[in-house]
Amino acid sequence: MPIDMAVVPVAGRGTRLLPLTKSQPKEMLPVGRKPVVQYVVEELARCGLGRLLFVTGPGKTAIENHFDIDAELITNLRETGREELLQELAFEREDLEYFYTRQRRQLGLGHAVLCAKPVVGRDPFVVALGDSIIGLHAQSNVVRLMVEQFESNGADVVIAFENVPREEVVQYGIAKPRKQGEVFELDDLVEKPDVAEAPSTLAVAARYVFSPVVFDYLQRTPPGKGGEIQLTDAIRMMIRDGRKALGVRLPEGEQRFDIGNFESYFQAFVEFALADPDYGPALRTCLVDWLSSHEPKQAEKTRWS
Numbered sequence: 001m002p003i004d005m006a007v008v009p010v011a012g013r014g015t016r017l018l019p020l021t022k023s024q025p026k027e028m029l030p031v032g033r034k035p036v037v038q039y040v041v042e043e044l045a046r047c048g049l050g051r052l053l054f055v056t057g058p059g060k061t062a063i064e065n066h067f068d069i070d071a072e073l074i075t076n077l078r079e080t081g082r083e084e085l086l087q088e089l090a091f092e093r094e095d096l097e098y099f100y101t102r103q104r105r106q107l108g109l110g111h112a113v114l115c116a117k118p119v120v121g122r123d124p125f126v127v128a129l130g131d132s133i134i135g136l137h138a139q140s141n142v143v144r145l146m147v148e149q150f151e152s153n154g155a156d157v158v159i160a161f162e163n164v165p166r167e168e169v170v171q172y173g174i175a176k177p178r179k180q181g182e183v184f185e186l187d188d189l190v191e192k193p194d195v196a197e198a199p200s201t202l203a204v205a206a207r208y209v210f211s212p213v214v215f216d217y218l219q220r221t222p223p224g225k226g227g228e229i230q231l232t233d234a235i236r237m238m239i240r241d242g243r244k245a246l247g248v249r250l251p252e253g254e255q256r257f258d259i260g261n262f263e264s265y266f267q268a269f270v271e272f273a274l275a276d277p278d279y280g281p282a283l284r285t286c287l288v289d290w291l292s293s294h295e296p297k298q299a300e301k302t303r304w305s
C-alpha cells in the first residue's frame with residue numbers, strides 16, 4: 001500500500017519567537033500570503049499524501065480552524081459579490097483527510113511523534129515538521145523522492161538533509177554519512193552537536209519517512225538534549241541496531257525555510273514576498289530604493305524594557 005499518512009507535529013510553544021507566539025501558533029505565522037502550515041500541507045498534498053495527522057498542543061486551535069470549511073465566510077463572499085476571493089479558500093476543499101491528536105505534555109519532538117502511534121498503527125508514514133517550508137512556495141518534491149528511496153531500498157527511515165554553515169550545526173540534527181552523495185546511508189545522527197563535534201554540516205531538514213518500528217524505539221528513548229525525548233536519539237538507536245537509515249539531500253535549488261527563529265523567519269518572509277507575482281516586483285523596487293538611500297547602521301533597540 002502506498003504511504004498515505006503524514007504526521008505534522010505542531011505542539012511546540014515557539015519560545016524562540018516570543019512575543020509573536022504568545023497567543024498564536026508559530027505554524028500560523030504569515031510567510032507572504034499564507035500561514036506556514038498551509039505551505040506544509042500543500043507540499044504534502046503535491047507529494048501524494050492524503051491523510052494528515054496534526055499533533056497539537058495548547059493554543060493551537062487556529063490550525064484546526066484554518067483547515068476547516070468555513071461555510072459562513074463562503075456565503076458572505078457570495079452574497080456580497082466577492083466571488084473572486086473564493087479561490088483564496090480553494091485549499092479548504094483539497095481532497096485531504098485531517099486528524100488531530102494532542103501532545104498533553106511537552107516532552108519533546110520524539111514524544112510528539114509517539115503520540116501519533118494510535119492513529120498511524122503499523123503502516124509506514126511521513127513526518128513533516130509544521131514550522132518548516134521546503135522550497136520556495138513549497139514547490140518541493142523531496143518527500144516523494146524520499147518515499148521512493150524508502151520503498152526501493154527497504155529502509156526503516158529516510159531523512160531529508162540540507163547543508164548548513166558550520167556555526168548553525170548547533171540548531172539541528174546532524175548526519176554522519178557513510179559516503180558522500182545525493183542519497184547516502186547514515187552511520188550516525190547527532191542532535192544539536194557543538195561545532196567542534198559535528199560529524200558533518202548536513203542538517204536534518206524537517207522531513208522524515210519512517211517504518212512503524214520507530215514507535216518501538218521511541219518508547220524506549222530516554223530524555224536527551226534539553227531533557228526532551230528526541231526523535232534523533234530514537235533514529236540513532238535504530239542505526240545502532242543495524243536498521244537501514246538513508247539521507248536524501250534537498251535537490252539543487254531547494255532550501256528549507258525554518259520558521260522557528262527570527263533570523264530565518266524574516267528572511268523567509270522577504271523572499272516569499274519578493275516572489276509574489278502581484279506584489280513582488282513593486283516590493284523589490286521599494287526595497288532597492290530604500291536600501292540605496294539608507295546607510296547601514298546599528299539597529300536601534302525599541303523594546304519596552
Ligand code: G1P
Binds near residue numbers: 204206
Ligand atoms: C528539530 C529536530 C532536529 C531538526 C530540526 C529541524 O529540532 O530535533 O533534529 O534538525 O527540528 O528539522 P527543533 O527545531 O524542534 O529544535
